[in-house]
Amino acid sequence: MVPMLSVVVPIYNVEPYITECLKSLATQTLEDLEVIMVDDGSTDGSRELAESFAALDSRFTLICQPNQGPGPARNAGLRLAKGVYLAFADADDVVPSEAYELLVGSLEQTGSDLACGGVRRIRDGELEESSLHEKPFRRTRPGTHILRKPSLTRDRTVWNKVYRMDFWHRHGLAFPSGIYEDVPVAMRAHVLADSVDVLADVVYHWRRRDDDEGATSITQHRAELDNLRERLAAIRAVRDFLSEQAPDLIETFDGLILEKDIVFLFQAIEAAKETRSLVELGRELLEMLSPAVLASVSSLRRLELHLLERGMVPQLRRVRRFRRESVNGTKIVPRGLRTVNWYGDYPYFRSRRRLRIPDSVYDASAELKLLAKVEECTWTGSEFRIRAEVALHRVTRRPDSVHLWLSDGRRKVPLEVRRAGRYGVVAAVDPRRLKGGGPNWRLNVRAETKGLVIKNVFTDGEGSRTWRLSVPGWSRSGMDMPQ
Structure with missing residues (x-):
């Protein structure tokens, strides 16, 4: 019997959360599904909890393997998946009860290759907006595409989606090893799809693990050097693919890197004692990005990037602290008598010439409204x-x-x-x-x-x-x- 939907769930040391996740899958209003759980060498009680679900519900299957990372774990589950449609869920997250019915129902109606929906973050038991997903999922757009809706470059996650299984296999989609395995796959799927259904409905609750229990979470270590190198490798893989298949999206993707990904590098530089390797990584990232996008960022971000490129770490740390402490917002000030220009009133503005920081770095004229x-x-x-x-x-x-x-x-x-x-x-x-x-x-x-x-x-x-x-x-x- 072929199920309507296969859901692949990689599992690794998520004992405090896995029960809530699997319950959310067991109680989906779309009941015709199979859940393939892949224990990726857990050392806590995650495997035992997964086994109990498999024993109680015939739709749940558990396979086990030595620890290889989330990408290979998902690939192992994919090899067993028999559904008409395909979805992924991380074992520390929660899927709202009607999510798969909404996503599959949309694909049944439109014939699109994949459907995706809105996301909320779980933090301290409460739901909050996911800044990454807010913009692309403000309204429902069936049968669209990332080239017509470039804000979908922000939709870099694989688990708020349902894919047609034949679409997935026709394009040979698979997860690479490494800890940012979902970003290249999500972008490839968006570009390769003939059409995509975008739903404003919230279809996924993404847990933010900031406590001690979440110490094994990938995002807990995102400011570490090796983690940042893997993030950069994932970014490079996506840019290489976009350069070949969808060059019109490069600048939009680069803008997102300078909005989101660069922040993790800044955080690492703020916390590290030895920053030379981090600064070199930052320079490598900036060299990769479009000059037009680098020139178009806000004046405060432009200052941070200028200090990063010059390796001015103490000054960068002060500017980052200024950003956090500017609770009432940053100010723009006029300078000049005959010709007036408008500048961000940030640290080192009054000593910019001594530090050889060009006026153009502080230029905030485009930000006036x-x-x-x-x-x-x-x-x-x-x-x-x-x-x-x-x-x-x-x-x-x-x-x-x-x-x-x-x-x-x-x-x-x-x-x-x-x-x-x-x-x-x-x-x-x-x-x-x-x-x-x-x-x-x-x-x-x-x-x-x-x-x-x-x-x-x-x-x-x-x-x-x-x-x-x-x-x-x-x-x-x-x-x-x-x-």
């Missing part, structure tokens, strides 16, 4: 009264001047503005000026300060991208005046 939020809009019976706040993000200086206007896509109606407090503005709108337009008007703002001119539209204060003014009592033609 105008924050505009309507606090209150009231109808007095004869006019609208708008009270709002306008400020430059990360700039303590208030704008020198603020201009507001309404637009309906065809007309532009400027408003008289009165300043109220440091960032407050007040404006009145006579609806007679809006006659013949509408029915919805967008409120726009332009701020000027130190030669900088920057524009934006107002939000509604609740996260909507635009704030719209609807005139009460007006028809779509905009001919009726409010009473």
Whole structure:
């Protein structure tokens, strides 16, 4: 009898967590499945707990092998898998009860090669957002592809997915040895698939093991030199594959490396007594990455990379400490008399010339943005009264001047503005000026300060991208005046 789904579970020293994981698989609403557990030489009670599940539920099978790592363990399970579809789960994580029904159901409906879904982190018994997975899984997109949805480069894990078994074998997918075996496989699958179903539903709970019990977790040792070398090897393997098969994704992938992977190297440099090998590893990584992506990172990250490349470890450690301690955010400051430039106000900014750090490292001009939020809009019976706040993000200086206007896509109606407090503005709108337009008007703002001119539209204060003014009592033609 061929099961609908095969789930492969590598096991290594996860005694405190394995029971919760296997229970979550046993209680899936998709019951037509087999669970192939592969004990990879555990030295704790993990194997015995797995054996008890195999004894109680005929869908569970246990095989054992000497310790070889998660990749070979998954490959061993794959050789026994008979399902129409294929999934993976790590033995310290949890799979929500409807996850496989949702993923398999999507593939049955669309015919895509793989389906993937959202992830939450388990931390101290509570669920929190997975920053790695948040962006690609904001909304459901059946039948898409990583080339049409580049944010899927962040989806570098194999266990929040269900694959068609024939797709897996047709492309000869297999896990390499090493501790970052899933990243190359996940990226290959995304690129090689004809189409992919993206589900906004949360289909996996990924445990964050920061306690002593999790000391054997791979991620517990991610700041160690050998671990970092393996991470770099996995990154290189993915970039080589993308260069051949999907070069348009290289810069997106590089951006993710500078957002996520580089942080583990920084953490290692902060903690290590001997940093020479770590700095060399960092230089090797930076040499690999796209110059365009290196130039486009934020000014604070640019400073960290500059110090890393020059081997300025004490300065790098201070900047990393500054990043952690800047709870109110970092500041951008203007410099110059006739020509004003905007720089990140970070450590060594005022001594940058002595340390031979170029001004371009601190340049934060591209990070300036105008924050505009309507606090209150009231109808007095004869006019609208708008009270709002306008400020430059990360700039303590208030704008020198603020201009507001309404637009309906065809007309532009400027408003008289009165300043109220440091960032407050007040404006009145006579609806007679809006006659013949509408029915919805967008409120726009332009701020000027130190030669900088920057524009934006107002939000509604609740996260909507635009704030719209609807005139009460007006028809779509905009001919009726409010009473």
